[in-house]
Amino acid sequence: MAVIVDFIVQAAQMLLVLLLAPLLTGFVRKVRARLLRRQGPPLIQPYRDLVRLMRKDVVLAENASWLFRVIPYLIFAATWVAASLVPTFRTGLLFSWSADLIAIIALLGSARFFLALAGLDVGTSFGGIGSSREVMIASLAEPAMIMIVFTLALIAGSTQLSAMAGFLASSAVGLRVSLALALLALIMVAIAENARIPIDNPATHLELTMVHEAMVLEYSGRHLALIDLTASLKLLLYVSLIACIFVPWGLAPPGADLFALASALAAYVGKLAIGGFLLALFETSIAKMRVFRVPEFLGAALMLGLLATLLLFVSRGL
Amino acid sequence: MRGLTFDVAHLLAGSLVLVSFLELYQDRLYALLNMFAVHALILALSVAWQAYVQDAPHLYVTATIALVFKVIIIPVALHRIIVRLGIHREIETVVGVGSAMLLGMGLVALSMVVMLRVTPSADPLAREDLAFALSVVLLGLLLMVTRRNAVSQVVGFMSLENGLVLAATGAKGMPLVVEISVAFSILIAFIVIGIFLFRIRERFDTVDLRALDHFRGEQ
Amino acid sequence: MNLPFDAVTAVLVIPALAAAVLAALPGYRVTATLNVIAALLTFVAAVSLFFGRPQPGRYLLVDDLNNVFIVLTTFVGFTTSVFSASYIGHELETGRLTPTFLRFYHAMYQVLMFAMNLALIANNTGVMWVAIELATLTTVLMVGIYRTHEALEAAWKYFILGSVGIALALFGTILVYMAARPVVGEGLDAMTWTVLVTRADAFDPALLDLAFVFLLLGYGTKVGLAPLHAWLPDAHSEGPTPISAVLSGLLLNVALYALLRFKMLLALNPAALAPGPLMVTMGLVSLVFAAFMLYRRRDIKRMFAYSSIEHVGIITFAFGMGGALANFAGLLHMTMHSLTKSAIFFAVGHIAQVKGTQRIADMGGLTETNPVLGWGLVLGVVAIAGLPPLGIFMSEFLVVTSTFARAPWLAIILVFGVLIGVAALFLRLNTIAFGEPRGATAKAKASYAPMFAHLALVFAAGIYLPPVLVDWFQNVARLLG
């Protein structure tokens, strides 16, 4: 019985993230537009785009390979799985133990790996630009992320997200320097990973500055739709990650009744809204940086993460 | 009698060393050859004396070999060579005669020191003899390395060998002395023949250098 | 026990007779075959010594120590004679040797065998000395046999340095006699090994020390220890290759054998200074020096001559270290080195004949042009570099491991020298054996049997040592203390 409930919840979670993701993206766009004194597209615009793209036929470059066509599904699958393992409104998901935080990061890593390959497949110079910059960013963002995981895992004594959330929600944590550092680093990484300003601009098509958009330049139709969906999933994932780790309150424990679940859901949506708002605010208040300033930005993140870990290692010894 | 034997042997051996020094002192080939003849003569005498003292007749053979071979034949032969090669001029020494003498002194002192470490129990005659023989050997070597001229190097080698014979005869009742001295004479004969054969080899050095220059392909 | 014929005398008489006969006979084929037969007979006689030994006489002696040496000497002598048969044939065709000289060559070859066997069998320091001098003279003549400017040059150098060495060795011998005389009394006994060994503890230590210094330098010149090595490379590179093989493979061993005999005396005398440090020092000096000298060699035979110095250095080092393991290793290394190095010279001889030069720069890609020779050489170098599964690896393994625990720094120097040497050898091997073929690419009319026989033995020894051999080696190791 309990298993069935868990299963249902898990399924619900998967659907939830899938459905909420474009909304979040739309919300961020809307807020940005408003902050820029613009009307901005309606909230549901992303859904419309997706549907439109789905309907269009795919225009494929002549020399695109089978891999090019498989990749959108691959990265979508990887990201979706990752997103569905992050506790959004309820901890102790059925399959949460099948992949801990490291594995989730690795899943995102594989998504990026294949996306970068897609950028190289058609053999255009812009795809190359995108991929090479993407992997450069990743090569710094991933270690930083791992360092953050170390910090959290050492505090919570587990790499399991549910366990982490549970531990951090409990009062045993108290305020910690390393937690603050980790949060800061995590935000920086999240910005980089989601190709937001100041690292990259999702709205730009100015060739020499784009990274993510350059990689997917050759995609169209349903493929492009999947990739966009994946992007918004990723954004959602990171926001909910930050939410469930640093503001774990309101998460429903396993075996909670429907009401608790409902309130938890509400809390989650609220968190998303706040997160999206802050992101938009940040993006509007800062200018995009040159590509080759990015390493310094991420290097800083890496250093912060390492510092946080070191602090923990040392403090454990005391 | 004991004292006398000792003194005579001592005298002869000592004078052998002295003559080695004189050889070291010479700067003309002829003179060097003559000096070597004297060297060999004294050796013959000392060997004969040893033969008499130890009443070991076979040593007389050695003495005669020394007399005939080294006092007469070899020097004459070498004279011939010198004339043939027309090198009866000054000997180029590597180090000056003076310093050569000094080195010689050092060597003699060294051999004395080394020898006197031998336990006193060993019979003094043998011991002294050995000390002198060692010095003669070393002086011979010194002569070989301080002279550039083939002939004088042969002379050095022969006086070295004289030292050996002295030691051998000094060693009381040592067998095979004759055979050994014969073997050595053959060796020396070879050397002299060698000098005859490769008369170009007035000096070892020049030959080596030229040879090294072209044939080995070593840089 | 009594044999049908006295093997000891046979080992001496056969070469002597053969020498006389060969000196008389004209005609290259006959003499060559006779040479081989004589060598074979000698070898057989030597092997028979393993099964029955006469009691040591006044002048002759066969014990575990020299028995191994004798068999090794006669065996390499035999294989070398086989090799020289084909080698010399080629020399005749190219006219580098005239029949007269050839007759002389074969006679001298047997004389050399005789001299070396005598030196090994002699039970008397004086006889041994005479024999070694005889061996030196013969090799001098054979080194100079090509009568080229360089050959005479090398022979002359060898001759002069050798004579001085001989003289020093004699002085040492005399000193030993004088040390022995007060104890064992005058006369022949004081020069007889069997007697000396029994009484060595009572000798005057100071005299023994002095004697050993002279013997080390005297016979060390023959062994080719630096800095007394000067004659060795030239003699190897200028003489006929069979002689190079014999020089490296045998004469060095004989001289070393003499040294070992005297070392035993000192080892037996508690008051005498230990010969070990001297030998260790000279061994290491030779090793490192030769290893560096290998780099700038352009003449292939001279290069391998230097490698001989290197290995003699290792052997001397091992014996200097002493102890059952190190001595065993030393003996093994000596045997393996003789076999390997002569095999290498067999290969090198034919290679030089094919290429018509000894300049390494003029040979290349041998494994392609003459696969058998080329791979033979590669195998030989691999063996001499001390790589498994060949015999030298085992001896080096034993030397290094047994040393390192006792004297770490010495072992490190040793390892350093070995590494430098290996690097140099393979540097040259690369150009000789691999890469684009260079130089003349004629097919070799060669007799590969001796080379591969040796290499096969070395290979077998590296994997499996027959217990009999091991027992002998261990006895000898114990004798050496």
Place this chain on the structure above:
Amino acid sequence: MVLFALAWVAVLIATAAAAIMAGDSARGRDAIYGATLIASLTLLAIALLALLRLDDAPSEAVLPLGIPWLGAHFRLDALSAFFLAVVNLGAAAASLYALGYGRHETAQRRVLPFYPAFLAGMNLVVLADDAFTFLASWEFMSLSSWALVVAHHHVPDNVRAGYIYLIMASFGTLALLLTFGLLAGPDGGYAFADIRAEPRSPTLAAAILVLALIGTGSKAGIVPLHVWLPLAHPAAPSHVSALMSGVMTKVAVYGFVRIVFDLLGTPAWWWSIPVLALAGVTAVMGVLYALMQHDLKGLLAYHTVENIGIIFIGLGLALAFKAAGMAWAAALALTAGLLHVLNHSLFKSLLFFGAGAVQTATGERDMEHLGGLIHRMPQTSFVFLIGCAAISALPPLNGFVSEWLTFQAILLSPQLPSWGLKFLVPAVGALLALSAALAAACFVKAFGVTFLGRPRTPAAERAVETDPFSLAAMFAFAALCLIAGILPGFFIDALAPAVQDLAGDRMPVQSDVAWLSIVPIAASRSSYNGLLVFVFMCVSGGLAAFAIHRLASDRLRRAPPWDCGYPDASPATQYSASSFAQPIRRVFGSAVFRAREHVDMPRPGDLRAARLTVELRDLVWETLYAPIAGAVAFAADRLNHLQFLTIRQFLSLVVAALVLLLLVLAIWP
């Protein structure tokens, strides 16, 4: 048991002997590779048997070979069995691959005899149970592989590579010789049993550790002893490259584990420090070198260096935990290391097979001349892609599992008592993470530039799919990569006996955990389930595909690439390997390689082509090896003067020696 194994090794050796006869004939070649295939499969079976029967004692044997009074000892315990399995798994695949690859071999005479010998050597190393047998096999392995490296001796670089390889190998062997000298003691207790029994002083143990690290590290390719590796591995024929990179380096790891964990006894706390430091540096340096490569096989070889670093991180952690008495943690770290040994041997062999296929298809190793092969060689590119994903540690493949375990081990290290480690381990963890990320970048480059895009040369355009044997070998290993990735529990359990012997404890049994997931310490702490992730991805991906194709459009048009409206005719305008690496080079290169970019831009109107040249410097070589070579050359030159003295001068040397010795006598007390 061990006797069976030895018998089959003997078969290998016999094959080597027979191979000399085989010559150039195709039938001979097939026979030889067939024989090696059978032999290695049998040995693999033996190894697995030995590994799976847990309780009974390891089987031993003594043959009357080697050192006479000692004999050759052989032993097949859990550790040997595991490495025997790794070796022969790789060997079997390589033999299968060679059945096809061998047809393109130009220098067959120089490959065929040494290949079985090489296999035999590696097998003997892991079976040996005394110092002599071990070292002899070790060096024999190096020797035979050297012969294979110089097989194509017409290429001067190969001969040079072989030379450096051989010298470094001898260096390593000599270091090990000293190691065993110390281990065995002056009276030569060479049998491993005696060595284990012997007690040691701490300083002695320290010396042994350092020497062992040098000796085995030079073969495994620890920075800075790695220089030979990227030269030698690519030079050999590809199936041999696969073996050298995938298997031989593991034999070196075996040597290290055997000496340090087994023979040397209980570790001291600081032992792990040099190991971890070197390992971390090795991991990052290796991948950075690889990123700068555009020779495909060279890139793979440098990645071997990186992975060796990862393996040694595991081993170092295990040492630290063992010294701290945390056996269970040591077990985890050691398992991680050993599992990565297996994984790396799988995907590295696979990748080298692929590189070999590319080379035979195009005759090119330089990625700058390749591209677009995915159209011409779809199957090869598919398995190569799997290899790339695996080595980049992407779930759900096997590379991720071992790195995940390593991370888990690192997360345990705060409980270590010593301060040095407290600072070192997190740093090493960061290095590990960095190298993992860079590896992914590097293999995006490797696969993207080689197989994707458009062909850069006619050779690449004319490429054809490779032969079935090669494909079979590659697919087999690709499948294994996946299996080891989704069912790691079984592999961990198989490792348990070896780990139990060495670490004194084992990881909890995995095979009975629910849903086949792996749980290093406790489910509450961390767990991973490759199978479920895999199924998840398949399902969700399939779901999406199905939904879209059903409910939305599945129409598709082909058109010229869009590329922001810049139609570029020439394939030369694609991103090349070096341009792909340029951003990363900007980040790391200037520090690590002193990278300099020289731009030669012609003035407007000047018809000259613009040139961008990049200058990289290998600092390890320049600071460590070049000086040594210079010193040797200098000494050789100086000493060489002694060759040309005159007789008189030589005589003076003799006299000097004599006088010197006499003086010694004179002043002797």
